[in-house]
Amino acid sequence: METVERINLENVARDFQKALDVMDRRITICAGTGCVANGALKVHKALVEQLGQAGLDVKVELDVHDDAAKHDGQENVYISKSGCQGFCQMGPLVTIEPGGILYCKVKAEDVAEIIDTTLRKGETIERLLYQKPRTGERCRGRDDIPFYQRQSRTVLRECGLIDPSNINEYIAHGGYAAAERAFAQLTPEQVCNEVLESGLRGRGGGGFPTGRKWELTRVQPGPKKYVICNGDEGDPGAFMDRSVMEGNPHSVIEGMMIAARAIGADEGYIYVRMEYPLAVERMRFAIGQAEERGLLGEKLFGTQMNFKLHVMEGAGAFVCGEETALIASVEGQRGMPMPKPPFPAESGLWGKPTVINNVETLGSIPLILRPGGVAKYRAVGTEKSPGTKTFALTGHVANTGLIEVPFGTTLREIVYNIGGGVTDDFGNLMDEDFKAVQIGGPSGGCLTPEQLDLPLDFDSLRGVGAMVGSGGLVVMNSRTCMVSVARFFMQFTQNESCGKCVLCREGTKQMLALLDDIIECRADETTLELLDKLARAVQKGSLCGLGKTAPNPVLSTLKNFRQEVEAHVFDKRCPAGRCKALLMPEIDPKLCKGCTACKRKCPVGAITGEVKQVHVIDPEKCIKCGACAEACKFNAVVGV
Amino acid sequence: MEEQATVIAPHANTNKFDKVCEILARHDNRPEKLIPILQEVQAEYRYLPEQVLALIATGLGIPPASVYGVATFYAHFTLEPQGKHIVRLCDGTACHVKNSIPILEAIRERLGLSEEKKTTDDMLITVETVSCLGACGLAPVMLINDDVHGQMTPESAVELIEQILKSEKEQN
Numbered sequence: 001m002e003t004v005e006r007i008n009l010e011n012v013a014r015d016f017q018k019a020l021d022v023m024d025r026r027i028t029i030c031a032g033t034g035c036v037a038n039g040a041l042k043v044h045k046a047l048v049e050q051l052g053q054a055g056l057d058v059k060v061e062l063d064v065h066d067d068a069a070k071h072d073g074q075e076n077v078y079i080s081k082s083g084c085q086g087f088c089q090m091g092p093l094v095t096i097e098p099g100g101i102l103y104c105k106v107k108a109e110d111v112a113e114i115i116d117t118t119l120r121k122g123e124t125i126e127r128l129l130y131q132k133p134r135t136g137e138r139c140r141g142r143d144d145i146p147f148y149q150r151q152s153r154t155v156l157r158e159c160g161l162i163d164p165s166n167i168n169e170y171i172a173h174g175g176y177a178a179a180e181r182a183f184a185q186l187t188p189e190q191v192c193n194e195v196l197e198s199g200l201r202g203r204g205g206g207g208f209p210t211g212r213k214w215e216l217t218r219v220q221p222g223p224k225k226y227v228i229c230n231g232d233e234g235d236p237g238a239f240m241d242r243s244v245m246e247g248n249p250h251s252v253i254e255g256m257m258i259a260a261r262a263i264g265a266d267e268g269y270i271y272v273r274m275e276y277p278l279a280v281e282r283m284r285f286a287i288g289q290a291e292e293r294g295l296l297g298e299k300l301f302g303t304q305m306n307f308k309l310h311v312m313e314g315a316g317a318f319v320c321g322e323e324t325a326l327i328a329s330v331e332g333q334r335g336m337p338m339p340k341p342p343f344p345a346e347s348g349l350w351g352k353p354t355v356i357n358n359v360e361t362l363g364s365i366p367l368i369l370r371p372g373g374v375a376k377y378r379a380v381g382t383e384k385s386p387g388t389k390t391f392a393l394t395g396h397v398a399n400t401g402l403i404e405v406p407f408g409t410t411l412r413e414i415v416y417n418i419g420g421g422v423t424d425d426f427g428n429l430m431d432e433d434f435k436a437v438q439i440g441g442p443s444g445g446c447l448t449p450e451q452l453d454l455p456l457d458f459d460s461l462r463g464v465g466a467m468v469g470s471g472g473l474v475v476m477n478s479r480t481c482m483v484s485v486a487r488f489f490m491q492f493t494q495n496e497s498c499g500k501c502v503l504c505r506e507g508t509k510q511m512l513a514l515l516d517d518i519i520e521c522r523a524d525e526t527t528l529e530l531l532d533k534l535a536r537a538v539q540k541g542s543l544c545g546l547g548k549t550a551p552n553p554v555l556s557t558l559k560n561f562r563q564e565v566e567a568h569v570f571d572k573r574c575p576a577g578r579c580k581a582l583l584m585p586e587i588d589p590k591l592c593k594g595c596t597a598c599k600r601k602c603p604v605g606a607i608t609g610e611v612k613q614v615h616v617i618d619p620e621k622c623i624k625c626g627a628c629a630e631a632c633k634f635n636a637v638v639g640v
Numbered sequence: 641m642e643e644q645a646t647v648i649a650p651h652a653n654t655n656k657f658d659k660v661c662e663i664l665a666r667h668d669n670r671p672e673k674l675i676p677i678l679q680e681v682q683a684e685y686r687y688l689p690e691q692v693l694a695l696i697a698t699g700l701g702i703p704p705a706s707v708y709g710v711a712t713f714y715a716h717f718t719l720e721p722q723g724k725h726i727v728r729l730c731d732g733t734a735c736h737v738k739n740s741i742p743i744l745e746a747i748r749e750r751l752g753l754s755e756e757k758k759t760t761d762d763m764l765i766t767v768e769t770v771s772c773l774g775a776c777g778l779a780p781v782m783l784i785n786d787d788v789h790g791q792m793t794p795e796s797a798v799e800l801i802e803q804i805l806k807s808e809k810e811q812n
Contacts, residue, residue, distance in 0.1 A: 034777045037788035088777025236732030239774035274679075274716050275773055277786070315675055316715030318771065332674035333706075334713040394734035394776040401777045425739070438733060472776075474733045488736050492771060498713070 006302050007293050009171055009180060016172040019062050023078040025119065028095040030160060032084025032246055033239075033278055034401075035091035039107065040081075043092050046111040047079055054115060062166065077119075083247015083282075085160030086402035087147060090130060100141035103128040133398055133420060133429055147399045150418050152380060154388050155363045156240075156404045159247030164282050167289040170250040176295055178369035179257045183301040188218055191262040191369065198368045198377045199386040204230060204321070204358035205443065205469045206545070207385070207458035210365075213355060216345040217263040220353035227259045227268035228349065228356040230326060231283075234273060234318035235441030236492065237472035240390035241359035243402050245272065245279035248363065249286035253296065253309065255362030258369055260307045263355050268307065269330055273314040283311050318442075318496035322544045323348075323356040325498065336498045337544035358470075360390060381407035385457035395474040396423050396433070407457040411437060411447060414456075415475055422477050433477040436560070440469025442489045442496075443549030445556030446482065465556050467549070481578035482564050486557040487515040493550040504547030507538035511554060521581040523569045532558060577639070583624040584639045589614045591636035598628035598637060659684050660692055664699040671700040674710055678717055686722045723759045723766035725804050727784050729797075732772030734779040743780055744769060746794035750801055764808060765801070 020026070029035075029044045051058045057074045085093050090104035094114070101124055103114065110128060117123050129138040130145050139145045153159075162169040170176070182191050196211025217225065229252060233241040245252060256268050272280050287309050290296040298306045312330055319325045320335040327349050329335040348354025364387065368377050381387045385407040391414065394400045398420030405414065415422065415434065422434045436446045439456075445466035447454070454460055461467050476485065494508040514531045517523045535551035535558075542548050558565060567573045574582040587598070587607075594612040606622040609615030617628065617637075629637035663680045667673035677696060682688055688711050697704040711717045729735075729744050747753075747767055751760050759766040775781045778790025782797055789800060 033773075033775050033788060034790065037775060037778055037781070037790045088775070091777075233774065234771065236736075236772035237734045237776055238772070239776055242774040275770060313676070313679060314714075315679065315717060316770075317713065329675065330672075332672040332710070334709050392734075392776055394779060395737050400734070400779070441733065472733060474737060476737055480737055485737070488733070496771075 005294065007176075007295060009176055012168055013172040013174075016062065016168040020078070020172075023059070023062075023076045025075065026078045026080065026097045028080050028082050028097070028161070030083075030085045030091055030093040031081035032088065032091075032160075032243060033276075034084065034088030035093060036278070038091045038105070040092035042108040043094065043106050043111060044079065044081060046108040047094075047114075050111050050115055051077055051079070051119075056119075062163075062168070075119075080163040080166070082161060083159045083164045084243035084402060085247075086156065086243070086404075087145075087399070088401045089399065090401075095142075100143065102130065102139075102141045102145070104130050146420065147401070147403075147418055150405075150413065151403050152388055152406055153404045154367060154380075155244065155251075155360055156247070156390060156402065158251065159243055162248065164247055164249055165285055165289075167250060167286070167293060167295075170248070174370060175250055175366070176254055178366040178373070179254045179261070179295070180301050181371070182258045182261045182369055183303050183305060186261075188262050188264060191258060192218055194374055195262070195365065195368060198374045199381075199384075200361065200364055200368060200377070201385060201458060202358055203360035203364070203389070203471070205440065205467060207468065210357060210361055213345065213357070214259065214262045216343070217353045217355045220263075220346060222353065223264075224267075224352045225263050225265040226349045226352055226354040227256050227263070227265045228323075228326065228330070228354060229256055229268070229270040229359060229362055230321065230323065230356050231270055231272040231276070231279065231359050232314050232321045232326060233276075233359070233470060234321045234496075235443075235470040235472050237394055237438075237441055237474050238392045238470040240392055240402055240471055242276050242279050243390075244359050244363045245276070246282050249279075249282045250290065251363045251366055252283070252359055253286055253290055255357070255365035256309065257296070257300070257307055258365050259355050259357060259362065261305070263353070265355070266306045266308065268309045269349070270309065270311045271314060271320070271326055271330060272311060273320075274316055280311060280313055287311065317498070318492075319498045319544070319546050322546060325544065326356065327354065334498070336500050337546075339543055360471075382455065382457045384459055389456075389468065389471060391471045391473045393419050393473050393475070395438075396425070396477040396480070397421070397475040398423055398427075398429060408455040410453050410455055412452040414473065415452070419475065422475060424477060425479055430477065433479075434475070435478045435480055436476045436482065438474040438476065438485065438553075439472070440467040440552075441472045442492050443467060443545065443552055444469045444472075445552050446485075446560050448560045465552070465559060467552070479576055479578070481574055481576040482557050482561040483515065483518055483568055483574075484578055486553045487512065487519060489553040490515055490550070493546060497546065497550070501542045501544075501547055503538050503541030504543075504550065507534055507541070508547075508550055510534055511538070511551065515554070518565065518568045519574075519579045519581065521572055525569070528558070528565065528569060580624055583626070584619070585617055585622060585624065585626070585628060585637055586639050587615050587617055587628075588636045588638050591634050593634055593636075595633070597631040597633065601627045601631040603627060657692075657695065660695055661699070664696065669699055669701070671702045674700065674702075674707065675714070678707075678711055682717060687718045687720060690719065721759070721763065723763050724808075725765045725785055727765060727767045727782065727801070728770045728773070729767070730771075730773045730775070730779070730781040730783070731769040732776060732779075734776035735772075735781055738779040740780040740792075743782070743792050743794050743797045746798050747801055750798050765804065 057076045059078045092106050094103040094106045142148045192215045200210045201207040317335045320329045322337045324338040325335040344354040378386045388404050388406050390404045421429050424430045490512045494512050497504045499505045535554050538551050592614045599607040606618045693707050697707045731740050780792045782789045782792050
């Protein structure tokens with residue numbers, strides 16, 4: 001490789017700012033996976049075309065050496081794409097600066113109006129502003145929207161702000177300064193110490209102190225070591241790592257460089273799951289840019305140290321999120337976990353000492369390693385879990401999306417203030433309808449209304465039998481059957497079990513069969529006992545985190561929703577009305593008007609009754625299809 | 641290498657095997673590159689034909705069983721021919737609690753497919769589920785080839801399927 005002249009970060013930052021200052025306006029379009037799915041790229045194209053036609057000087061890329069375009073009477077507009085801004089449900093999102101106007105659900109057809117009203121006349125378009133669902137009040141920008149107001153975005157701060165494909169903008173936001181400090185001013189030991197002092201704990205779920213992990217790898221002898229970024233975010237319902245890789249790929253690269261400096265590695269892998277094609281593309285592109293600028297490669301920051309980075313795409317195996325399985329996968333084998341010890345710190349990739357960190361952990365590193373970063377990092381969060389945590393807030397909640405809050409925030413704050421409250425199946429607000437939050441995906445557990453005021457951190461959650469996991473928060477309303485949810489996770493882990501440990505392979509299968517018995521009306525008192533016993537056996541008899549935690553959703557459901565489970569087993573009734581085999585449709589004689597609508601809809605002729613007389617369902621003939629309940633205008637059909 | 645391909649599959653189109661050899665060469669025939677190699681081969685054929693697996697094993701100098709083991713371990717690899725269009729319905733937690741299963745049932749019913757039968761007889765459409773696409777904010781989500789469609793209902797999902805069928809019919 002040719003040696004590139006050492007980059008002067010300050011000059012790049014200054015030049016970029018200069019180029020940005022020439023712009024009269026900046027329009028940022030969110031181009032995360034969610035907004036792209038809703039047509040963000042069409043909006044981008046329409047904006048570029050129509051602004052060009054309107055005679056404005058449009059830039060889609062900002063070149064730092066391009067400050068010659070200073071005012072020639074024309075308005076300069078910079079249109080950039082950003083990574084995920086987190087408010088996916090309201091996408092595509094368009095931000096217009098100066099003024100900080102945020103338009104939601106923008107369509108290509110709205111572009112002409114935006115140009116005419118907002119860009120020319122300087123007025124806002126009310127109908128495109130976010131509307132508070134309770135009051136109907138419109139919010140002009142991010143700072144007025146409760147979803148953003150109550151978050152403290154630090155790892156995600158640049159996500160959605162900067163152009164992920166522009167390395168200069170990352171540098172202008174202080175990027176790569178921490179890496180430069182780590183390489184040029186600090187010893188590996190000092191780097192490890194600073195990370196340890198910050199109290200940063202691994203964001204992949206386990207919560208192991210990152211500084212200690214690095215220190216353990218640093219002291220290993222030998223010239224060859226590796227850094228791996230675990231981007232195999234397999235937990236269904238979690239997408240924070242995707243957002244960081246898509247929205248701020250350079251922060252992950254910088255975090256990996258600092259890790260490499262700390263342990264003495266010269267090679268690294270970013271393992272991204274194949275379901276995230278955009279993240280793969282953006283990471284590859286960012287690596288290319290960093291190499292071009294001499295930030296990655298040889299003789300980093302004028303030292304004798306080198307760092308080569310590769311991207312590897314996963315092939316669809318949840319178990320590869322486990323570090324030893326991930327290593328096997330990078331080596332080209334089946335992703336099966338290995339017993340620990342030896343830990344990857346001693347013997348990892350190709351038998352060499354290896355540090356594996358999660359995307360979000362690595363994304364936090366540059367913030368910690370900037371001057372004064374440790375104190376700043378510790379200033380938020382709790383004593384034992386400092387800093388912030390990103391959560392993917394989904395399910396039956398008004399504002400779904402990606403959020404970042406300090407550790408110690410309560411569930412109530414997240415669900416009701418940031419999330420805007422619980423909704424029914426059709427998205428209408430139903431505050432009283434909160435039933436549970438599933439946290440930590442297939443390894444986690446459920447939190448109940450009684451735990452709404454629990455401050456969330458690594459230890460408090462472990463105390464109630466749940467875990468932070470990768471940070472998926474799925475809100476569920478009263479129409480959700482908790483047994484079905486437990487079954488859903490069991491099916492997932494059963495599918496994803498690699499098959500190595502007998503108890504995980506066979507145990508999850510049997511637990512799934514027992515849950516099916518409960519749902520399909522075949523369970524008796526022995527079922528619950530057996531389920532509980534089996535769950536504990538699988539926990540004990542599995543090698544890796546997948547098997548050890550696979551029974552958690554079941555145990556948590558048995559503990560927190562015992563009544564609901566027992567209703568299935570003993571009363572043969574599903575309180576949420578979701579389990580088909582347990583449905584018992586009946587017509588409430590007080591509500592029935594005798595309109596005959598249900599009778600006409602019943603496909604098996606199970607309903608009898610004359611006009612204006614109360615109708616009756618024959619339980620022998622009924623196939624529990626629910627057609628009668630759908631047909632009834634008076635909600636007289638109950639038990640469905 | 642061309643000769644080798646002919647031996648393994650005398651009746652197959654040798655041009656096709658040239659591609660495999662090209663992919664192997666691009667990765668310097670290194671066995672640790674097996675997963676990227678299989679990914680690229682699958683991108684080429686839309687599935688992993690058995691003869692090709694044998695060819696890869698020979699090319700990398702590893703037992704065919706190892707290649708088969710890896711190819712069957714990862715969900716992304718398929719040994720069955722896939723349809724021209726691949727519909728992936730997300731059944732992650734967020735999509736699941738927002739009722740993704742009725743959508744799957746509606747699509748399968750429209751195309752005459754089931755859990756076991758994933759591809760239509762005319763090899764036009766394959767329907768599968770995936771564990772999470774990471775677009776949970778838009779749940780329930782469906783992926784048609786590379787395009788993400790959010791906030792699906794059984795009706796809107798079937799409508800998208802109809803559009804594929806219609807455009808295919810027009811092309812013929």
